[in-house]
Amino acid sequence: MEAFYIGFFLVLLLLLGAVELGKSHKDRIITNTAFSSFKNNYLVVYCLMMAGDWLQGPYVYFLYTQYGFNKGDIGRLFIAGFGSSMIFGTFVGSLADKYGRKRASVTYCITYVLSCMTKHSPEYKVLMLxxxxxxIATSLLFSAFESWLVAEHFKRGFDAxxxxxxFSKAVFLGNGLVAIVSGLVANLLADTLSLGPVSPFDAASCVLGLGMVIIMYTWSENYGDVSENKSLLDQFRGxxxxxxSDEKIALLGAIQSLFEGSMYTFVFLWTPALSPNDEEIPHGFIFATFMLSSMIGSSLASRLLARSSLRAEVYMQVVFLVSAGTLLSPVLINFLTTSSGEKGGSISLPGKLQLFSFCVFEVCVGIFWPSIxxxxxxxxxxxxRSTILNFFRIPVNIFVCVVLYNVNAFPITIMFGMCSIFLFMASVLQNRLMVAGGKQSALEVSRNWFSESAVDPEAEPLNI
Structure with a gap:
């Protein structure tokens, strides 16, 4: 492996350490023992759930190729997954609100374990199932657990x-550290120990089973609206x-859809962007670099969210603008540089510049999750809550299905340019959300803060 990748990774690791060690008392939230116990229990469960998901990622595509399926067949399998999340997601969210978020979380474990078991079959219909x-499991992962956490948090009387x-710890651990470790474990099982590409899915089943046991014995149940015995259809309509009827909720859903749609598109496009001439790049190591960048972002988010005087509605505008700029970089680099046309070899200078910009985008992703x-x-x-959160994912799944279906129809620069436009739109809508919520604009906040700081250098940002 080139010294460039190792050096770049070490720089990010040092930056993460600096961010973590640089936290002051203003960047920390003072809690109590009861909350710490509650938080740690949730984090253990969340990390196990995310490990069950991350363990599968590196070998899904490879497993399908080992069964002899071509790119078109595999594409249809992926579209089936996103389409399933889109069609069934809203209904399973409503079921979670009606019959309990704890039950929905257990259902996630069972459903995903069954999904892992199908990977032992080379039959296309079984794999499609x-x-x-x-x-369905993905819809539950991104709605039931968060809904349970929020309801239980306030039911126990903890500070908002x-x-x-x-949230920030969940993203830091579950979407960062656990992702890196899961990738290494999957590689150990499948390649180093020569257990085959199905072994990571078996490991995921074991991890999910352990998490399910913890949920069953340590979590209490909570529900959505239990004041009326509403039918599933009435709950869906409600x-x-x-x-x-609520502009703020609609704006929040649109913002989430624009960002996540761009993020999932990036997942499909970063490999060809970094190796347009089939350059040899260490995919697993670059993935770990992205996850480390995301951990830096979540660590920054914890510092931002710890300050009650600084609202997420303000700084997320800047995050979306920076994200738009980073995904525009392939367009600009392609315009300003010329391809060598040589096949193979190591990563080019334009590729290194794009890798840097992609890592900045991953920092923004790390900030985005706990903030949203x-x-x-x-x-x-x-x-x-569960129903609405799955409503938010409908546009995302439609967008990703369209991208997967047409991934070869447009140049990669067009796809990245489209994502950049979407992220700029997210910044505009974020500003509108702040105005609708009665908050000051980012420019007004900055102007007031600098004005106050001129009088009192120790002044905190104004409450917005």
Whole structure:
């Protein structure tokens, strides 16, 4: 492996250490023992759930190729997964609100374990069933657990600001550290120990089973709106009506869809962007670099969210603008440089520049997740939280299915340019969300803060 990759990784690791060690008392939230116990229990479960998901990622595509399927067949399998999440997601979210978030979390474990079991079969229909089950499980992963956490947090009387601590730690560990470790474990099982590409899926089943046991014996149940015995259809209609009638919720859903749609598109495009001439790049090591960058972002987010005087509605505008700039980099680099046209070899200078910009984008992703979770806890009503969160994922799944279906129809620069435009739109909508919520604009906040700092250098940012 080139010294460039190792050096780049070490620089990011040092930066993460500097961010973590540089935290002052203003960047920390003072809690109590009861909350710490509650938070740690949730983090253990969340990390196990994410490990069950991350363990599968590196070998899904490879396993399908080992069964003899071509790119078109594999593409249809992936579309089935996203389509399943889109079609069934809203309904399973409503079921979670109606019959309990704890039950929904256990259902996630069972559904995903069944999906993993289908990977032992080379039959296309069985694998398609597995993708459908995986899509349903994904919908539960991104709605039921967060809904349970928020409801349980307030039911136990904890401070609202403490939620941001749990969110940032969940992203730092579950979407960062666990992702890196899971990738290494999957590689150890499949390649080093020569157990084959199905072994990571078996490991995921074991991890999910352990998490399910912890949920069953340590979590209490909570529900959505239990004041009325609403049917599933009425609950579905009620959630749709809530989104349509509340501009802030609708804006939040649009912002999330624009960002996540761009993020999932990036997942498909970063490999050809870094190796347009089939350059030899260490995919697993670059993935670990991205995850480390995301950990830096979540660590930064914990510092931002710890300050009650600085709201996520403000700084997320800047995050979206920076994200738009980073995904525009392939377009600009392609315009300003010429391809060598040589096949193979090591990563080119344009590729190195893009790798840097992609890592900055991953930092933004790390900031995005805990921040959007915090915003959802503020704006999404408790009685239909799971249903609404899955509503938000419908545009994302449609967008990703369209991209997968047409991934070869457009130049890669067009795809990245489209994502950049979407992220710029997210920044505009974020500003509108802040105005709708009665907050000051980022420019006004900056102007007031600098004005106050001129008088008192120790002054905190104004409460917005």
């Amino acid at each position: 597995g993708r459908i089950l995986g899509g 600001q403490w939620l941001s601590l749990t 959630a749709a009506s809530t989104i349509a 979770m915090k915003l959802r806890s503020q704006y999404v009503p408790e009685e239909s």
